[in-house]
Amino acid sequence: MGKRMVSKHVCYTGCWIFVVAVILSWAQVAAEDNISQAAWFKDVSVSAGIDFKHTNRSFDNAYGSIMEGYTALGAAVAVGDYNADGFDDLFVTDSKESGKNRLYRNEGGFTFTEVGEIAGVADGNDAVNASANALWFDYNGDRRLDLLVVRFGRNLLYENQGDGTFKEVSKRAGLSHPYLNCIVAIAFDYDLDQDLDLFLGNYFQAVNLFNPSTSKFFPESFETANNGGGVTLYRNNGDGTFEDVTDAAGIRLSGWTLDLGHADVDHDGDDDFYVAADFGTDRFFLNQGDGTFVDVTEQSVGIDTKKGMNTDWGDFNNDGLFDLFVTNITDEYMREGNFLWQNNGDGTFSDVARETGTYDTGWGWAGKFLDFDNDGWLDLFTVNGWVSGGKANYVVDIFELIVQPGIDLSDATNWPPMGDKTLSGYQENVLFHNQGGMLFKNEAARHQVNSKLDGRGVGVADFDNDGRLDMYVSNANAKPFLYRNVQPTENHWVQFMLEGKGVNSAAIGARIWVTTQEQTLVSFVNGGNGFASQSTQKVHFGLGESDRLENVRIIWPSGKEQEFKNVQADQIYLAVEGEKSLSQFKSKK
Amino acid sequence: MPTHLTRIIIVGVDSFMKRLILMCLLLVGFDVAYADRAKSSFEAANKARDTGDLLQALDHYEAALNSEPNNLKYGNDYRQAVVQINQVESYERCIAFFEKLTTQHTKIPNVWMNFGYAYVDKIPVEGAITQVLLANTALGYFSKALELEDSWLGHYTRGNSYLYWPAIFGRTPLAIEDLEKAIALSEKEKKSRSFHVRPYVGLGEAHWRLDDVTKAREIWKSAAKRFPDNEDLKKRLSMDDEALTAFLTTHFEPGKRVNTDLNILWEEEQQ
Numbered sequence: 011m012g013k014r015m016v017s018k019h020v021c022y023t024g025c026w027i028f029v030v031a032v033i034l035s036w037a038q039v040a041a042e043d044n045i046s047q048a049a050w051f052k053d054v055s056v057s058a059g060i061d062f063k064h065t066n067r068s069f070d071n072a073y074g075s076i077m078e079g080y081t082a083l084g085a086a087v088a089v090g091d092y093n094a095d096g097f098d099d100l101f102v103t104d105s106k107e108s109g110k111n112r113l114y115r116n117e118g119g120f121t122f123t124e125v126g127e128i129a130g131v132a133d134g135n136d137a138v139n140a141s142a143n144a145l146w147f148d149y150n151g152d153r154r155l156d157l158l159v160v161r162f163g164r165n166l167l168y169e170n171q172g173d174g175t176f177k178e179v180s181k182r183a184g185l186s187h188p189y190l191n192c193i194v195a196i197a198f199d200y201d202l203d204q205d206l207d208l209f210l211g212n213y214f215q216a217v218n219l220f221n222p223s224t225s226k227f228f229p230e231s232f233e234t235a236n237n238g239g240g241v242t243l244y245r246n247n248g249d250g251t252f253e254d255v256t257d258a259a260g261i262r263l264s265g266w267t268l269d270l271g272h273a274d275v276d277h278d279g280d281d282d283f284y285v286a287a288d289f290g291t292d293r294f295f296l297n298q299g300d301g302t303f304v305d306v307t308e309q310s311v312g313i314d315t316k317k318g319m320n321t322d323w324g325d326f327n328n329d330g331l332f333d334l335f336v337t338n339i340t341d342e343y344m345r346e347g348n349f350l351w352q353n354n355g356d357g358t359f360s361d362v363a364r365e366t367g368t369y370d371t372g373w374g375w376a377g378k379f380l381d382f383d384n385d386g387w388l389d390l391f392t393v394n395g396w397v398s399g400g401k402a403n404y405v406v407d408i409f410e411l412i413v414q415p416g417i418d419l420s421d422a423t424n425w426p427p428m429g430d431k432t433l434s435g436y437q438e439n440v441l442f443h444n445q446g447g448m449l450f451k452n453e454a455a456r457h458q459v460n461s462k463l464d465g466r467g468v469g470v471a472d473f474d475n476d477g478r479l480d481m482y483v484s485n486a487n488a489k490p491f492l493y494r495n496v497q498p499t500e501n502h503w504v505q506f507m508l509e510g511k512g513v514n515s516a517a518i519g520a521r522i523w524v525t526t527q528e529q530t531l532v533s534f535v536n537g538g539n540g541f542a543s544q545s546t547q548k549v550h551f552g553l554g555e556s557d558r559l560e561n562v563r564i565i566w567p568s569g570k571e572q573e574f575k576n577v578q579a580d581q582i583y584l585a586v587e588g589e590k591s592l593s594q595f596k597s598k599k
Numbered sequence: 600m601p602t603h604l605t606r607i608i609i610v611g612v613d614s615f616m617k618r619l620i621l622m623c624l625l626l627v628g629f630d631v632a633y634a635d636r637a638k639s640s641f642e643a644a645n646k647a648r649d650t651g652d653l654l655q656a657l658d659h660y661e662a663a664l665n666s667e668p669n670n671l672k673y674g675n676d677y678r679q680a681v682v683q684i685n686q687v688e689s690y691e692r693c694i695a696f697f698e699k700l701t702t703q704h705t706k707i708p709n710v711w712m713n714f715g716y717a718y719v720d721k722i723p724v725e726g727a728i729t730q731v732l733l734a735n736t737a738l739g740y741f742s743k744a745l746e747l748e749d750s751w752l753g754h755y756t757r758g759n760s761y762l763y764w765p766a767i768f769g770r771t772p773l774a775i776e777d778l779e780k781a782i783a784l785s786e787k788e789k790k791s792r793s794f795h796v797r798p799y800v801g802l803g804e805a806h807w808r809l810d811d812v813t814k815a816r817e818i819w820k821s822a823a824k825r826f827p828d829n830e831d832l833k834k835r836l837s838m839d840d841e842a843l844t845a846f847l848t849t850h851f852e853p854g855k856r857v858n859t860d861l862n863i864l865w866e867e868e869q870q
Contacts, residue, residue, distance in 0.1 A: 233725075315725075343767065343768075343853075344853070345852050403767050409768065412731065413735055
């Protein structure tokens with residue numbers, strides 16, 4: 011009887027343990043399932059205090075009815091740590107005549123303070139200038155990030171005074187050319203003299219867009235237009251001034267440039283660059299290492315007639331070579347498809363956009379590589395959409411325009427007014443999750459980053475230094491998004507802040523290889539790649555399950571190499587050129 | 600006995616008839632000579648094509664077409680040789696050739712048909728906007744051919760061309776109109792051909808374009824009764840809505856090569 015009771019008791023206890031175990035395991039599975047199904051990005055733009063609305067520019071001239079829609083650009087973001095506190099700040103542009111540009115100082119914990127007026131960088135718009143983009147770069151080697159405001163009109167260079175204020179030095183620096191009608195700027199040391207040179211991409215030709223002296227300033231063709239602004243290369247003289255060396259460097263172009271992107275594509279120690287052009291052929295230039303470039307477009311990527319919008323370089327397939335993502339226009343009426351140029355390592359590239367599933371992202375704008383889940387594979391986030399207006403579709407008007415025999419497209423008076431019409435509007439942004447280097451899967455809806463606003467730029471940075479990459483998305487004529495990354499995986503990561511010895515203090519162009527037990531990854535310090543958006547200058551690696559780096563190798567822009575062994579993951583490191591060890595960044599906030 | 604007058608008339612008639620007969624004989628001879636010349640040029644073209652000398656083949660095809668411009672097959676094989684070369688210059692040569700032929704033979708429908716197809720053939724080697732212009736121009740020439748001759752091929756070709764235009768351009772109802780006419784014409788023919796299924800396939804696709812997938816399926820199901828072995832119908836009917844949309848979106852990508860080879864028209868006849 012007693013035995014039976016004991017045995018019964020054991021049986022009951024065993025049953026309870028089993029039931030509890032089942033419940034617990036079910037609860038764990040459910041919790042994991044909830045985690046995996048929950049969105050990994052959260053829009054915190056309102057709580058962060060940065061939800062100001064961008065407004066497109068209106069034009070009070072004879073071409074105003076087409077110009078406002080046609081130039082629905084200028085919603086840009088530049089990420090940079092201007093006060094050198096280790097937290098990335100934001101500079102955001104507006105475009106309307108009375109619109110103020112914003113400088114958001116990062117206070118940590120996803121809070122920002124707007125200090126544009128105090129800093130003296132707010133006045134980027136007036137009757138004859140419209141802000142279009144911005145770039146942080148240390149132009150004078152004082153180890154402080156200066157600010158270039160790119161404008162339809164005349165650009166502005168602000169020198170960082172180191173006390174939270176800026177001083178406009180455009181004229182003194184030789185950058186006050188009127189009406190370059192610039193839309194993009196990147197900075198890298200093309201001539202290896204240890205300072206940052208300035209590459210400007212100009213959309214319109216050099217006319218006063220606000221009071222044009224001619225009506226013929228629109229693209230002459232939809233596929234082979236050569237009446238745009240081309241590119242301008244300003245060589246840094248090392249004394250705070252710049253000199254136009256476009257012709258001497260061999261990069262004179264006349265296309266409708268929308269974006270520029272640099273990387274050392276052939277790992278020969280100097281940075282090459284790609285020009286994404288609207289209405290015509292993109293161009294790819296190899297750096298000869300002697301202060302000149304050679305146009306290798308035809309043999310490297312071929313001649314295209316698409317509408318290049320964005321360039322971002324990254325090694326998406328982890329083969330050690332930088333690949334390139336270019337957005338084009340893909341819609342029901344025009345299916346150009348994006349380019350995902352896979353670097354073949356022999357001077358040629360293969361477009362694998364179709365094979366990898368990255369072909370169609372609508373009317374594409376910025377498309378940025380980032381490893382949002384730290385699994386060691388670069389993902390892609392792209393924003394899109396031209397103008398989301400009323401029910402009437404402007405494509406019908408465009409069609410009627412282009413089928414007119416002998417029509418002069420360069421004449422703005424021939425273009426139908428856009429009014430409130432929609433053109434490739436209401437398109438969902440796309441978050442491509444890299445499935446191991448061969449295929450990408452769109453997870454934008456799952457992670458709630460599939461907005462249908464007319465996105466333009468994507469600033470990628472780890473704004474709270476928690477090892478997860480966040481994103482600031484600028485939208486034309488709309489509020490932005492600040493997507494905080496809350497992904498719950500326990501994947502490891504590492505970040506590097508680089509400090510070069512020369513005037514190129516941020517070591518733009520430095521390449522970093524990190525080796526774990528599983529693989530070697532490569533990245534570089536980026537000088538502003540991507541449409542309407544500069545991402546962080548920190549270099550981020552997702553490491554998957556690896557919690558330690560066997561080796562870190564850095565090749566500085568000076569050509570010097572350094573290696574560091576046995577580096578702990580999940581840290582932000584400061585690497586100073588020539589110093590024997592890495593130092594951990596300690597958050598002050 | 601015929602009177603003098605009658606004799607004069609008879610002699611006159613005789614003389615007129617002789618001249619008429621002579622003229623007819625000359626014309627027939629002329630035509631036969633042209634047909635012979637066209638045929639020999641066509642054979643020379645095929646020979647050159649088969650030996651891989653495509654540029655030589657183009658010369659001969661052009662000679663054949665100059666002799667017999669309404670010959671749809673000659674024009675078809677000429678264009679297919681151009682497609683095989685697949686160079687911008689060859690497409691432009693082909694378009695220029697048919698352009699000249701249309702100015703010389705404005706009333707010959709098949710010259711206009713081939714002219715339209717030549718534009719369609721060039722689409723894949725051009726940029727997105729030029730593709731629109733080429734497709735639009737081709738439509739104009741197919742319409743011209745239809746003005747000259749109401750035909751199954753004309754209605755099917757033009758209707759199918761309209762299908763490549765997104766619904767926003769308002770051309771899908773025109774596609775439906777043409778494809779329904781093509782179906783009506785095929786139903787009047789004594790002998791049913793396998794290619795007569797094509798307008799049914801297209802008609803369903805037109806309704807899919809108008810977001811009426813149910814109607815599209817009804818058309819394909821109905822057509823499947825007449826053409827039970829047709830793979831295009833089977834494929835479309837086997838897909839769910841999502842798969843069908845993915846398939847047709849790819850199918851109608853403007854830059855893709857459209858097969859304009861008409862040889863199926865003659866191959867089936869020979870069987």
